[in-house]
Amino acid sequence: MALIRLSGISRHYEMGSQLVRALDEVDVEIERNEYVAFVGSSGSGKSTFLNILGCLERPTLGQYYLNGAHVEELDHNQLAEIRNREIGFIFQSFNLLPRANALGNVMQPLVYRRIGYRQRREMATEALRRVGLEDRMDHLPNQLSGGQRQRVAIARALVTRPAILLADEPTGNLDSRTSTEIMYLFDQLHAEGQTLILVTHEEDIARHCGRIVELKDGRIFRDRQRTEAAH
C-alpha cells in the first residue's frame, strides 16, 4: 500500500459570494522513498496541497490515507501526534522559534514526545551535526544566515525521524549557492531512504526530484517520472 494516498481531495475557500477552488478533486499516490516536486504557477494550489499533506489543514472533500491511517477520522490530538511523528515540515520562511537557540529549536518537537532533556539534547545535536551546524548550536535564529536557519529547520524536521519530509519552497528565500547546498542535503537524505515532497516553482530545484507533478488551477495537470522523461 502506498505511503500516501489522496483521492478526490478538494479545498474550497469562500470569499464572500465567490468560491475559490484552491484544490479541485486531486488524486495522488506517493510511495515510500519517493522524491517528488510539486510545481505550478503562483496560485495553482501547491501550498494548499502541501498543508493538507502535512495535516495542517483539512480538505473540504476527499479522502487522505497516510501510512495506513485515515486522516479525516482523526481528532485534534491525533493530528498533532501525526504532525509530530510522521511529518517533518520545512517552510519557505524557516519558522524557527525566535527566542530559542538552534539546539532549542531542534529539541522542541521532542518535548511533545515526553523525551527527557538529556536524550533530547543528544538527538538534537545529532540532527544538527547531520546538517553541518554542530558549531552553531547556541546561536539564536537572528544570529544565523538564511541558509543556516533553513538547516536548523531541516534538522528540526529530521530529528523526529518522520516518515515524510515536506518542504514548501525551501530555497525560496535563499541565494542560488545556498539553494544548491540545501538541495544537495535533500539529495543525500533521499539516498538514505527518506521520502521527500517539495513544492517549488524553480526548474533547477525540481530537476533534483525523481517525479514532478504539475498543478494548474487546483488540478493535476501533469505527473511524470523524471527518469522516464530523461530517457
Added chain:
Amino acid sequence: MFYVMLESTRSALISILAHGLRSFLTTLGIVIGVASVIAVVSLTQGMSAFIGESFSSLGSNSLTVQSYTPIAEQMRGVRARLTPEDLELIERRAEGVASITPILYGSSASQVRYAAQTTFSQIMGTTYAYREVSQSYVQLGRFIAESDNLTRRRVTVIGSKVRDDLGLPENPVNKYVELGGEWFKVIGLLETKGDFMGFSQDDIVLVPYATMRSLQGNQARTDIQIQLSLSENADVEDVTRQLTALLRNAHDLSPDEDDDFVINTAEQLMNTFDTVINMVTLVIGGIVSISLLVGGIGIMNIMLVSVTERTREIGICKAIGAKRHHILAQFLIEAILLSLLGGLIGLALGFGLGAAISSSIESFPPASIPLWAIVLALGFSGFVGILFGILPAAKAANLDPIDALRYE
C-alpha cells in the same frame, strides 16, 4: 502531566525573562495588592499578639468594677460612685473571689518631686492585694503591706519610669519623694513592664489606700475602682452576676434603672481590641481584593497581547506536534508564574513596609507575618493567575495551526 508542567515552566520562565520590564509592570497590580495585605496583616498581627500578651500579664481571670455615669446624667450634675462600703460588701458577700483591692485615683495627675526634679504622674492608692490582681511585682525593696494600710504609712512603690524621670538612683529604696505636697518614703521599685499602645506602664506611683484616703480627706466623696481576681474554679459570669446583684441592691436601683457601674473583664477588653483589629483587616481585605482583581485583569490583558504577538510561534509549535494541552499549559503556567512572582515581590515589600512602619513608630509592637498570611497571599495570587490566565491560554490553545502560521 509533570513532564508537561516542567517543560511549560521552563519556556514560561524564558518568555517572562525575555520581557523583563513588561513582566514586572504587569505584575505591579498583584505586587501592590499583596504588599498592602501583608503590611496590614503583619502590623495588626504584631499588635494583637502584643495585646494578647499584655492582657494575659494583666491576669485573664481578673475583673474591674468602675462607677459609670451616662452622659445625660453627668449633664444633670449626677455622679455615680463606688464607695469603700461597696468594697466591704463585696469582700464580705461575694463568692469565688481570690483577692480584691480598691484603687483610689488621685485627682488628675499630681506633681511628684525629688530634689530639684519634678514630674507629673497618676498616683493610685491601693492595698497589698493589687500585686496579685494586676501581676505587678517589685524588683527592689518590698510591696505595700497590710500594715502600711492599717497605720496609714507614708510609703510609696514607684515604676521605673518615675525613677528615671526624677533622676533617682538606680536603687531608689529609702529615698524620699514629695507627692502632692507630702513626703513619702520609697519602699519598692516595680518590675519594668514596657510600653503598651504608646503608653508607658512604668509611669506609676502606688501608695497605701488608707493613706490616700486620709490625704484626700472629705474633700470629695470618694469614688473608687475595685479590681479583683477570681479563685481557681470560679466562673467569670457567675461572679459578674453576683457583683451586679450586690451593687444594684446597695445602690438602691429599681428594676427599670440601668446599672450605675460597669464590670470589665480583661478578656472583654481583649475581645474588643480583637474585634476592632478584625474589622480593620476585613476592610483592608476588601480594598485589597479589588486591587488583586485589577492586577488579575492586568495580567489577562498582557497575556492576551502576548498570545496575539506569539500567534505565529503557536502555529509553529502546533506544526511540529504541540497538542492543545501543551499550549494551554504553557500560557497558563506563564500567567500563574507572573502572578506568583508578583505575589512574592509583594510579600517581601509588604513585610518590609510593615517592619519599617512598626519600627518607625516608637513603642509600636514589632511586625510579624503569620504563616497563613503567606500561604493565603501566594495562594490567592496563584488563583488570580489561573482565573485570568485561563482565557488567554484557551484562546492560544484553540488556534487553528494553519491560521496561526499565516498570521502576520
